Amino acid sequence: MRDRCVVVVAVAVLLWSGCSRQGPVDADLAREIAGIQAIDNHAHPVLAAEGDREFDALPVDNMEPQSDPVAMRPGAFKTPFAADSKATAKQQHGDRYPAWVLDQMGVDVMLANRVGMGASIQPPRFRWVPYADALLFPLDNAVLAAKNSDRKAFFALEDKLRARYLAESGVAVMPATLAEYIASVVTPTLERHKEGGAVAEKFEAAYLRTLAFDAVDAVQADRVYRAKTPPAADYKLLQDYLFRTIASECGRLGMAVHLHTMAGAGSYFDVAGANPLNLEPLLDDPTLRKTNFVMVHGGWPFTREINALLQKPNAYLDFSAQSLLLSPATLAGIMREWLEHQPEKVMFGTDAYPYSNELGWEESGWVAAAHGREALGRALTGMLRDGEITQQRAIELARMVLRENARKLYKL
Ligand SMILES: [Zn+2]
Structure with missing residues (x-):
């Protein structure tokens, strides 16, 4: 099954990229790219069972x-997924359906x-993750939630999830001090996640506040923790x-x-607050150098700012969501700048997400x-034709x- 899917993806990529050496993607390179089984750094797969939220x-x-x-x-x-073909495939594959979807994606x-x-x-x-x-x-998040309807919905969901983390940690009432909260809720939750197989923790913080921590x-x-209902500016210090x-x-x-770094969904998203340059003090903190930070979605529209940050030893990015929202030609230009600068820090990603029945x-x-494969092919073909890299290096990149950058980072 996996082999057939590789062929399907290969044919698709070739059709897009054109089969001649003059096309936007070198034909041999396109074939290589189509055959590489990817590691998708960021996505939201949905369970085979109905009603998953x-x-x-x-x-x-x-x-x-x-x-x-x-x-x-x-x-x-x-796409190759008609509504009835998805239903048939779900029936046919049962619990293997999500893995079957990965097969189709290569x-x-x-x-x-x-x-x-x-x-x-x-x-x-x-x-x-x-x-x-x-x-x-x-x-109490009432003040933060009052900012707009999106924040209201988001903080209600975060309050619910924190209650779940408290319950899973066996904590019935909020601890009196910050040190107790960290020792009895924060650390046990992270340790549980790790034991459950987590390779990273995800922050959607850009939907909730600025990324300046x-x-x-x-x-x-x-002191802020004990105040219980501090002014917003003080509460930020506790979050930081x-x-x-x-x-x-x-x-x-x-x-x-993992941090969401990109203009996000919704009409109230704080684009400036999600600028990855906000993360520079974290990346420059010597006490945090044992932590690897992955800037998910590659920081669009701040794709040059994020490139400069890749010089920090513990900074990585993926191009998930850009691969969905930008054309391959546009993404190729962005990707080429990254690949010419820090190719070890750039990772494939889709941000596969259940937006609607149709999508x-x-x-x-x-x-x-x-699109991500085609953009990569275009970027590497440009570098190849400009004499920056050899065919062999293009395949290696x-x-x-x-695959390999993610495999090393997560020790898969
Ligand atoms: Zn996502």
Whole structure:
């Protein structure tokens, strides 16, 4: 089954890229790229069983209307999944259905952003990336939630998830001090995730606040924690302290920290707050150098700023979501700048996501995988034709981006 899928993907890539040496992707390179079984650094696979809502801590399918990007408008996609073929495949494959979807995408391993895993989404094809944002907001979130309708929905979901983390940690009431909260809730939750197979912790913080996490001392953070309903500016200091604590714990436990860095869904998303340059003080903190930070979605529109950050030894990125929202030609230009600078830090990703019936995680994943491969092929072909790299190096770089960089980072 996997072999047939490789052929399907190969044919698709060849059709897109043209079969001659004059096309935007070198034909031999296109064939190589189509044959590499990828590791998808970021996606939201959905369980085979009906009614799954754990594919995201903050589902974005019920937000106030925004101006939809062209790529997300109805009819923008052509994929091999007709509605009835998905239903047939679900029946035919049962719990193996999600893995079958990966086969269609040419993906070997998918990092699954999920609140919890499930029978049909299991290693080795899926690796868990749970959510840690709920731990950052342990106080009354009413003021933050009042900002707009999206935040209201998001903080209600975070409050629910934090209650679940408390219950799973066996804690009935919020501990009196910050140190007790960290020792009895934060660390045990991260350790449980690690034991459950997590390779990273995911932060959707950019949907909730700025990504500027300042260095704050423990005494000050504890004072804010005890205040219970501090002013928003003080509450931020507590969140900053908790973020850095969690990042440090992730380093100790051998989990990466994943951060959403891109303009996000919805009409209230704070684009400036998601600028990856906000993360520079974290990346420059010598005490956090044991933690690897992965800037998920490659920071669009700040794709040059993020490139400069890749010089930090513990900074990585993926191009998930850009592979869905940008054309392969546009993404190729962005990717080429990254590949000319820090090719060891660039990873393939789709952000497969169940947006709607028409654009499910199957369709969005398939399109992003095909476009991501084509963009990579275009970027490498440009470098090849300009005499920057050899054919052999182009193939090597393709393997690194599609697979090897992630395999090394997560020790898969
Ligand atoms: Zn995502």
